[in-house]
Structures are given as structure tokens and as C-alpha cells.
Amino acid sequence: MDVKLKINDVEVSAQKGEYLLDVARKAGFEIPSLCHHEAVRPIGSCRVCLVEVVAGGKTSLTTSCNYVVEPGIEVTTDSELIHKMRAVNLELLLARAPGARRVRDLAARYGVSRPRFAPVDDNWLPNCILCELCVRVCEHQGHSALSTLGRGDQKKIGLPFNRPAESCVGCGACYSVCPTECILMKETRTNRTIWGQTFDFVPCKECGAPVITEKHRDFAIKNQELPENYYDLCEACKQAAASKRFASVAW
Ligand code: SF4
Ligand code: SF4
Ligand code: FES
Incomplete structure (x- = not known):
């Protein structure tokens, strides 16, 4: 310190x-x-x-x-000033993201229920506040599949050239961190669809539950030098296997 x-x-x-x-x-x-x-x-x-x-x-x-x-x-x-300025900023954000629960709740705490500003009509990615958290997280994970597109009031978030990105592994990190829940992601037991691509899941060898997308597994094993069988089991089955091993140790 x-x-x-x-x-x-x-x-x-x-x-x-x-x-x-x-x-x-x-x-x-x-x-x-x-x-x-x-x-x-x-x-x-x-x-x-x-x-x-x-x-x-x-x-x-x-x-x-x-x-x-x-x-x-x-x-x-x-302070009074901080409160006032946060409220103004939340009013602006609410005009962009009226459907975002987290923005609405925070705005309400600052006494803002309806923005005085005209709503921002964003057909591209409704409720996106352009905070770039998805872009930064994707970059931090080593994928850099997302970026900001355009400038000023034309600024948007998405895939470069609006085409499915080769570097996207379907990890879902962008979806998880988005504060306005505006990124669309669909999951079935066997696959995940995000940013226009569908990724197959690796099923747990024990119980069949989805573990990780195949493309994400391949990326992680290669880049983090993990053993080939690292994602063979889901977390629950890994823990069950570890407990079994622990119980079978002769004391
Ligand atoms: S799902 Fe694709 S775009 Fe989103 S963080 Fe993962 S790699 Fe990046
Ligand atoms: S994290 Fe969500 S709100 Fe922020 S820029 Fe990305 S899509 Fe938009
Ligand atoms: S500007 Fe600091 S949290 Fe968004």
C-alpha cells in the first residue's frame, strides 16, 4: 500500500x-x-x-x-452536485435505453422516471448505451470480435463489416457483461447462437450437460495450454469425480 x-x-x-x-x-x-x-x-x-x-x-x-x-x-x-449530475447522465442513458432494467432502476434511485430528452431510435441494437463493455471484454479474452462502428451519432456496436466474425468463439462473455441486456443470445441444450453464428456445445461426458462451445474449448486449450480433456466434464461432474477420488483415498 x-x-x-x-x-x-x-x-x-x-x-x-x-x-x-x-x-x-x-x-x-x-x-x-x-x-x-x-x-x-x-x-x-x-x-x-x-x-x-x-x-x-x-x-x-x-x-x-x-x-x-x-x-x-x-x-x-x-453530494447534492454529484447527485444532480448523476441524475442528468442517467436521464440521457434512459433516453437511449428505456427498456434496460438496470438503467431504469438506477435512474429511479436518482429520481428520474422519464427522461426529458427525446428517445434515441436505435434499430441497430435497441437499448445499447454504447458503453463498449462488450468490446473491451471480448478484447480482454483475446478474441477482439466486436468493435465500435461509425462515429458521433452514427456510432454503433457490432461486428466489423457486419459479417460473422471468424474470431468469435461464442463464449457469451459480451452477453454476460452487457449492463442493458441488449445483446441477443439463444441457447438450446446443444448449441448457442450469438452475433449471427451458431456454436455447438461440448456435452459433458458424464451427464450430457453443455460445458462450453467447441470453438471456445479449442481456443482455450490452445492458448492456455490446458490438457486436451480439460472440458470433458461439466463443473458439477468434475466436483463429483473429485469427491469420489477423495473418498476412495485410504487414510
Ligand atoms: S461471444 Fe463472441 S463477440 Fe461475444 S465475447 Fe465471446 S468471442 Fe467476443
Ligand atoms: S455492453 Fe451492451 S450496452 Fe454496452 S456497448 Fe455493448 S451492447 Fe451496448
Ligand atoms: S463512467 Fe465510470 S462506471 Fe461508467
Whole structure:
């Protein structure tokens, strides 16, 4: 621990290079977020994690997810101004994503039930708030199948050239992290369809439950140097097999 700062008048220690949102949450302070995931690089897109920071005698309102902590800063995680600015940002997000439960719930906590702004008509990916979390997670996993397309008010999220991406392995990570649940994914017991491609599942050799897509398995085994049989069993059957082995050990 080599950075000392204050959050809401409480002295907190952090590692050099840590982001303020992560530090504050670890210390027990609540800050809302939509576009944040601790595993991927932050881009400060949704702006609901705003906090006030006093650094070098200057006070500023800043997004905490992409603010690297500095020694001696004094942070306030809630105030009238912060509340007001978060509410404005949530109003903008709600106009883009009126059908997103998480955005609606968060907006309601800030007193916003209906945005004053005109709804954004997005036939491409309805309810997408362009937070790029899906793009960053996909890139972090080593696939880089998604990207931002266009600029300004033409900006969209999708597959380059709008064609099924060769590098997509159907892992579903983008679907899992999307804060507005706007990515379409369909699953049966044998396959998963996402971003215009259908991926067959590897069935568990014991119980037949889907383990992982075949393409994702091949990618993981090759890139993480895992044994060929690593995905032969689902987690439940792996654990059952481990317990059986443990029980059969002579004591
Ligand atoms: S399902 Fe495809 S696009 Fe989504 S994170 Fe996995 S590889 Fe990327
Ligand atoms: S699809 Fe979801 S995760 Fe991706 S940019 Fe849109 S809202 Fe964010
Ligand atoms: S969580 Fe910080 S800008 Fe979205």
C-alpha cells in the first residue's frame, strides 16, 4: 500500500496505479456504475460513477472508474452536485435505453422516471448505451470480435463489416457483461447462437450437460495450454469425480 488518500473524510490506502472506483468500493463506499468491470480497461463512458476530487487545491467532478488515485487527494462520493449530475447522465442513458432494467432502476434511485430528452431510435441494437463493455471484454479474452462502428451519432456496436466474425468463439462473455441486456443470445441444450453464428456445445461426458462451445474449448486449450480433456466434464461432474477420488483415498 503506497498511496494514502481520503474518501468521505476517512483515510484509505491504495496501491499505486489503482482506480478510484475500485479503491472506494474495497473500502466500503458505494458508487454506482454501468460501464465498469474491474478486469478490463476503463473508458469512463456512462458517467454515473462521478465523484468530487480535491487535488492540489482544485476541486473537480470526475468519473472515478478511470481516475488513478494520487497521494493526498480528498474524495467525496455523494453530494447534492454529484447527485444532480448523476441524475442528468442517467436521464440521457434512459433516453437511449428505456427498456434496460438496470438503467431504469438506477435512474429511479436518482429520481428520474422519464427522461426529458427525446428517445434515441436505435434499430441497430435497441437499448445499447454504447458503453463498449462488450468490446473491451471480448478484447480482454483475446478474441477482439466486436468493435465500435461509425462515429458521433452514427456510432454503433457490432461486428466489423457486419459479417460473422471468424474470431468469435461464442463464449457469451459480451452477453454476460452487457449492463442493458441488449445483446441477443439463444441457447438450446446443444448449441448457442450469438452475433449471427451458431456454436455447438461440448456435452459433458458424464451427464450430457453443455460445458462450453467447441470453438471456445479449442481456443482455450490452445492458448492456455490446458490438457486436451480439460472440458470433458461439466463443473458439477468434475466436483463429483473429485469427491469420489477423495473418498476412495485410504487414510
Ligand atoms: S461471444 Fe463472441 S463477440 Fe461475444 S465475447 Fe465471446 S468471442 Fe467476443
Ligand atoms: S451492447 Fe451492451 S455492453 Fe455493448 S456497448 Fe451496448 S450496452 Fe454496452
Ligand atoms: S462506471 Fe465510470 S463512467 Fe461508467
